[in-house]
Each structure stands twice: as C-alpha cells, then as structure tokens.
Amino acid sequence: MPRRGFTVKKNWDNPVEHAMPADARVPAEVRIGRVAVRPATVLAPMAGVTDTVFRRFIRHASLFARDQGSGIRDQRVEKIEKRSEIEDVESAISNVESGCGLIMTEFTSADGLARMRETKRRRYLTFYDDEHPIGAQLFGSNPETLAEAARIVEETGFDTVDLNLGCPAKRVVGCNGGSGLLRDLPKIGEIFRAIRSAVTIPFTVKFRMGWNDAQIVCIELAKMAEAEGLDGLALHARTREQGYSGQAQWRWIAAVKQAVKLPVVGNGDVRTPEDAAAMVAETGCDAVMIGRAAPANPWIFRQIAQYTATGGYEKPTNEDRYGMIRAYFEMLLAEAEATRDLPRDARMGDPVGKMKQFATWFTHGVPGGAKLRAAIYQARTGPAVLCEVERFFVAQVDGTATDATDGAMDFREAALVCD
Ligand SMILES: Cc1cc2nc3c(=O)[nH]c(=O)nc-3n(C[C@H](O)[C@H](O)[C@H](O)COP(=O)(O)O)c2cc1C
Structure with missing residues (x-):
C-alpha cells in the first residue's frame, strides 16, 4: 500500500x-x-x-x-x-x-x-x-x-x-x-x-x-x-x-x-x-x-x-504553461466582455486583478517566472498583461531570456490562504 x-x-x-x-x-x-x-x-x-x-x-x-x-x-x-x-x-x-x-x-x-x-x-x-x-x-x-x-x-x-x-x-x-x-x-x-x-x-x-x-x-x-x-x-x-x-x-x-x-x-x-x-x-x-x-x-x-x-503521467512543459496562461486570460476577457452590458452587480469582477492573481500561481515552476510576475504586476490593462506574457515566452523560445532562477517550486510555497 x-x-x-x-x-x-x-x-x-x-x-x-x-x-x-x-x-x-x-x-x-x-x-x-x-x-x-x-x-x-x-x-x-x-x-x-x-x-x-x-x-x-x-x-x-x-x-x-x-x-x-x-x-x-x-x-x-x-x-x-x-x-x-x-x-x-x-x-x-x-x-x-x-x-x-x-x-x-x-x-x-x-x-x-x-x-x-x-x-x-x-x-x-x-x-x-x-x-x-x-x-x-x-x-x-x-x-x-x-x-x-x-x-x-x-x-x-x-x-x-x-x-x-x-x-x-x-x-x-x-x-x-x-x-x-x-x-x-x-x-x-x-x-x-x-x-x-x-x-x-x-x-x-x-x-x-x-x-x-x-x-x-x-x-x-x-x-x-x-x-x-x-x-x-x-x-x-x-x-x-x-x-x-x-x-x-x-x-x-x-x-x-x-x-x-x-x-x-x-x-x-x-x-x-x-x-x-x-x-x-x-x-x-x-x-x-x-x-x-x-x-x-x-x-x-x-x-x-x-x-x-x-502508473505514470505527463508533466507540463513551458509551452504548455504558456498555452494555459494565455487561454485563461482570454477566457477572463471573454467573460468580462460577455457581462459588460449587464447591470453592474451582475458583471464579472475586475479581470485585470484576476489575471494578476492567477499569473502568480501559474508561473510557479517556470524559469524566470519571478520576472514575469513583476512585469505583470506593473501592467494596467488586460492587453498589457497578455503582452507581457507573450514577450516573456518569446524570449524563452528565442533563448534571450536572462533570468532562470525561478526553478521548479513546490506549490506548497504558493499555498493560498483562506482569510
Ligand atoms: C483561497 C481558498 C478559498 C477557500 N474557500 C472555500 C470555500 O468557499 N468553501 C469551502 O468549503 N472551502 C473553502 N476552502 C477550503 C478548500 O475547499 C479545501 O477544503 C482546503 O483548501 C483543503 O484542501 P487542499 O489541501 O486540497 O487545498 C478554501 C481554501 C482556500 C485556499
């Protein structure tokens, strides 16, 4: 057992x-x-x-x-x-x-x-x-x-x-x-x-x-x-x-x-x-x-x-993570758009805030993730956040990324806390 x-x-x-x-x-x-x-x-x-x-x-x-x-x-x-x-x-x-x-x-x-x-x-x-x-x-x-x-x-x-x-x-x-x-x-x-x-x-x-x-x-x-x-x-x-x-x-x-x-x-x-x-x-x-x-x-x-x-399972690559972050952001923006004309209390909350929150979790384990997170926190709009994500991963693919210190992280370090 x-x-x-x-x-x-x-x-x-x-x-x-x-x-x-x-x-x-x-x-x-x-x-x-x-x-x-x-x-x-x-x-x-x-x-x-x-x-x-x-x-x-x-x-x-x-x-x-x-x-x-x-x-x-x-x-x-x-x-x-x-x-x-x-x-x-x-x-x-x-x-x-x-x-x-x-x-x-x-x-x-x-x-x-x-x-x-x-x-x-x-x-x-x-x-x-x-x-x-x-x-x-x-x-x-x-x-x-x-x-x-x-x-x-x-x-x-x-x-x-x-x-x-x-x-x-x-x-x-x-x-x-x-x-x-x-x-x-x-x-x-x-x-x-x-x-x-x-x-x-x-x-x-x-x-x-x-x-x-x-x-x-x-x-x-x-x-x-x-x-x-x-x-x-x-x-x-x-x-x-x-x-x-x-x-x-x-x-x-x-x-x-x-x-x-x-x-x-x-x-x-x-x-x-x-x-x-x-x-x-x-x-x-x-x-x-x-x-x-x-x-x-x-x-x-x-x-x-x-x-x-x-008895085995696949682990995500950086490419997979990129696809995941992008798709999640797109879904957030789509939901914000779909609820835009509803009365205020029926609309989705701030998508940019949500993006920032999730980017933190999603990028654990991605080399250079700390740098990406810092850039995302500076961004003020949804497209700006997506742009940072894109820039980061293009640099990864080009081999121009410099900071590779954010290695695999046990997610316990990223544990969320219910208030
Ligand atoms: C951010 C956060 C929010 C939570 N909100 C709820 C909730 O709304 N209802 C609930 O029953 N448990 C809530 N929990 C507890 C989780 O459902 C779960 O019982 C707990 O995290 C333990 O499971 P885990 O070790 O897989 O995280 C929350 C936990 C976290 C971290």
Missing part, C-alpha cells in the same frame, strides 16, 4: 504493468444521489478562485495537452472558443477528458442570496452548460434561510447543493456559519432537515473534523447526515483551530468512511497524483477533492486519471 509522502516509482516504458493496485485507484465513478461523478475527483470550492471562468478552465484543462508544439497558442485558444459555441456542450465534453468529475462554486451566503436582487444573484450563481455536473455551496446558520437559498440553487439548475461547515474565517464563524456550527450539532440537525425537505437535488455537506482536537465531531456529524437523508459528505481533515496549518489527518477520513454508507469525499493536502492514490489507499474514500493544487497545476485532475490508469 503506498504510504503518504512516498513517491511511487513511475515506469514510462511499460505503464500498464505499473497500473495502480486496485486499493489505491481513484475510483472511476462515485454516485452522489442521482448524479454520477466520473471520475471520482472533485474541484474543491474556493472563495475568490472557483468562479465560472476558473471552473470551466479546469474542465477544459485537457485541451492544453501537448500537441507537438505547433502553433500552441492559437490552436488552443481556438479549441476553447469552439467548445463554448457548441450547443450541446454537455454531451460533447466528457468529464473524463479533464479528469475532474465534479466542480463546485465558491461558497455563497444564504442570507445574501435570499435577499439579493435577481441581477446580483446571477453573478453569484452563473454557470455554463459545460460545467455540469456542478454543485453550489451555501453557508449560513438560519435553517429557513438556508432552505430558501437551497431552493434558489435548485431552480437555477445546479446538480447538487452543498452546505459549508468548514470555513474558518472569523467573519463567517462570527455569524455561526461555516466551522462555527461544528459547536452546535442540534442546530446542524435542524439545518439538515430544513434543506433536505426544501430540495430534491442531491444534498451534501463539507465539514472539518471539529472545532479543535478536544471536540472532534466528524463521526457523529456524518452519522447525522446519513440519518437525515443527505447524499454525500466531504471531510477536510483538519480542525477549525488548525486553519490550514499542519498536516491533514487522513485517519479521520478513514474513520468517517467506516462509520457511514454514504459516499465519502476525502480532502486535504492532495498535491500530486501519488497523494491522491495514497489517500484512497489509506482511507478507502470514494472520491478525492482537490483545492490549492488546482490553481498551481490545472492539469492535476488529468494527471490523476493518467496515473490511475497507467
């Missing part, structure tokens, strides 16, 4: 011989109620990150695969654009292609959703046809308001609705939302019942182990979820007090899996395909959820699928 932190040796010559042992394979499918998640990998909800552009970007990540180098930029951007135009995108795009079986929205305030104007709601709950299956995550503490928000989520066409019991942010916990509720199991029971009776779509919960090491409630909570008719669970194996520090304690995922029959999604510190295999082997979880590794390495889902099948 592969152990955590161990790198499983890859054999590229005869990968089939080295396919994962069955107990370390990320399952090909998990069913969350009536929704088939294929393969059993999930993009974690991440506030400020998993908006519609990023989610679709992850879904399409397979299109950035190496295509023998010719005209990467135009071909890839063109592919993305063509895909968006296909009417029946759902059938045209296989989740297996990107390796990511389920994507989730950023968390959304149930109070806000129930109160906000239709136009603003549209911004929070926007998704495209090619995002199915997609879950919407809610946070809040009032059972009726959460039930009303879940109804809105269902009417909007989401495949699943998820309750956040994990967010450690003070402003969320302060209103008894997120991980704050972990100290009040009876209230969680009320919320489970209210949401369950409000919607027919699959209803899931994402939670932490407990408030702190002295108050671990994950097993009790999982059993309650099962008794109240929820369809699945995702455990981020840390306590609220831990925040994002230390290591996720996967043994609690194993304990929850033992305690219930519901599908259990494991979450916390999966950074590589080897980690995903190790989590399945150690915990028996039914699916693996990935957060921080996705913005640094959008190929991770595809790599997991490859690794599961063959």
Whole structure:
C-alpha cells in the first residue's frame, strides 16, 4: 500500500504493468444521489478562485495537452472558443477528458442570496452548460434561510447543493456559519432537515473534523447526515483551530468512511497524483477533492486519471504553461466582455486583478517566472498583461531570456490562504 509522502516509482516504458493496485485507484465513478461523478475527483470550492471562468478552465484543462508544439497558442485558444459555441456542450465534453468529475462554486451566503436582487444573484450563481455536473455551496446558520437559498440553487439548475461547515474565517464563524456550527450539532440537525425537505437535488455537506482536537465531531456529524437523508459528505481533515496549518489527518477520513454508507469525499493536502492514490489507499474514500493544487497545476485532475490508469503521467512543459496562461486570460476577457452590458452587480469582477492573481500561481515552476510576475504586476490593462506574457515566452523560445532562477517550486510555497 503506498504510504503518504512516498513517491511511487513511475515506469514510462511499460505503464500498464505499473497500473495502480486496485486499493489505491481513484475510483472511476462515485454516485452522489442521482448524479454520477466520473471520475471520482472533485474541484474543491474556493472563495475568490472557483468562479465560472476558473471552473470551466479546469474542465477544459485537457485541451492544453501537448500537441507537438505547433502553433500552441492559437490552436488552443481556438479549441476553447469552439467548445463554448457548441450547443450541446454537455454531451460533447466528457468529464473524463479533464479528469475532474465534479466542480463546485465558491461558497455563497444564504442570507445574501435570499435577499439579493435577481441581477446580483446571477453573478453569484452563473454557470455554463459545460460545467455540469456542478454543485453550489451555501453557508449560513438560519435553517429557513438556508432552505430558501437551497431552493434558489435548485431552480437555477445546479446538480447538487452543498452546505459549508468548514470555513474558518472569523467573519463567517462570527455569524455561526461555516466551522462555527461544528459547536452546535442540534442546530446542524435542524439545518439538515430544513434543506433536505426544501430540495430534491442531491444534498451534501463539507465539514472539518471539529472545532479543535478536544471536540472532534466528524463521526457523529456524518452519522447525522446519513440519518437525515443527505447524499454525500466531504471531510477536510483538519480542525477549525488548525486553519490550514499542519498536516491533514487522513485517519479521520478513514474513520468517517467506516462509520457511514454514504459516499465519502476525502480532502486535504492532495498535491500530486501519488497523494491522491495514497489517500484512497489509506482511507478507502470514494472520491478525492482537490483545492490549492488546482490553481498551481490545472492539469492535476488529468494527471490523476493518467496515473490511475497507467502508473505514470505527463508533466507540463513551458509551452504548455504558456498555452494555459494565455487561454485563461482570454477566457477572463471573454467573460468580462460577455457581462459588460449587464447591470453592474451582475458583471464579472475586475479581470485585470484576476489575471494578476492567477499569473502568480501559474508561473510557479517556470524559469524566470519571478520576472514575469513583476512585469505583470506593473501592467494596467488586460492587453498589457497578455503582452507581457507573450514577450516573456518569446524570449524563452528565442533563448534571450536572462533570468532562470525561478526553478521548479513546490506549490506548497504558493499555498493560498483562506482569510
Ligand atoms: C483561497 C481558498 C478559498 C477557500 N474557500 C472555500 C470555500 O468557499 N468553501 C469551502 O468549503 N472551502 C473553502 N476552502 C477550503 C478548500 O475547499 C479545501 O477544503 C482546503 O483548501 C483543503 O484542501 P487542499 O489541501 O486540497 O487545498 C478554501 C481554501 C482556500 C485556499
């Protein structure tokens, strides 16, 4: 059984011989109620990150695969654009292609959703046809308001609705939302019942182990979820007090899996395909959820699928990264353009700010990436950012790039922090 932190040796010559042992394979499918998640990998909800552009970007990540180098930029951007135009995108795009079986929205305030104007709601709950299956995550503490928000989520066409019991942010916990509720199991029971009776779509919960090491409630909570008719669970194996520090304690995922029959999604510190295999082997979880590794390495889902099948996986070249950065920027600009004439509260946020944020993550591991990041931060417009990206990579190809100090970086150094 592969152990955590161990790198499983890859054999590229005869990968089939080295396919994962069955107990370390990320399952090909998990069913969350009536929704088939294929393969059993999930993009974690991440506030400020998993908006519609990023989610679709992850879904399409397979299109950035190496295509023998010719005209990467135009071909890839063109592919993305063509895909968006296909009417029946759902059938045209296989989740297996990107390796990511389920994507989730950023968390959304149930109070806000129930109160906000239709136009603003549209911004929070926007998704495209090619995002199915997609879950919407809610946070809040009032059972009726959460039930009303879940109804809105269902009417909007989401495949699943998820309750956040994990967010450690003070402003969320302060209103008894997120991980704050972990100290009040009876209230969680009320919320489970209210949401369950409000919607027919699959209803899931994402939670932490407990408030702190002295108050671990994950097993009790999982059993309650099962008794109240929820369809699945995702455990981020840390306590609220831990925040994002230390290591996720996967043994609690194993304990929850033992305690219930519901599908259990494991979450916390999966950074590589080897980690995903190790989590399945150690915990028996039914699916693996990935957060921080996705913005640094959008190929991770595809790599997991490859690794599961063959015991090996492709790693991105600089050209691949270039294609990826460009395509992501193009998608941001296209979304900003598409929402330009909508009322202000329905428009996409500042695309240039988003570009800068993502360029930081995307360029880790690219030689000279620090220089590129500095140039991007100076740029003031979307086209100016794209221009810097282009200039940088042309210099790489010409061999005129001077700064090669930004070598491969463990993405832990680029870890994002939820406030
Ligand atoms: C920037 C950021 C934003 C996050 N926002 C949410 C959120 O909206 N809802 C949620 O349930 N978890 C949120 N999380 C937690 C992640 O979903 C995930 O549980 C956590 O990052 C551990 O997984 P990882 O080690 O794969 O990153 C967030 C994490 C980060 C880093």
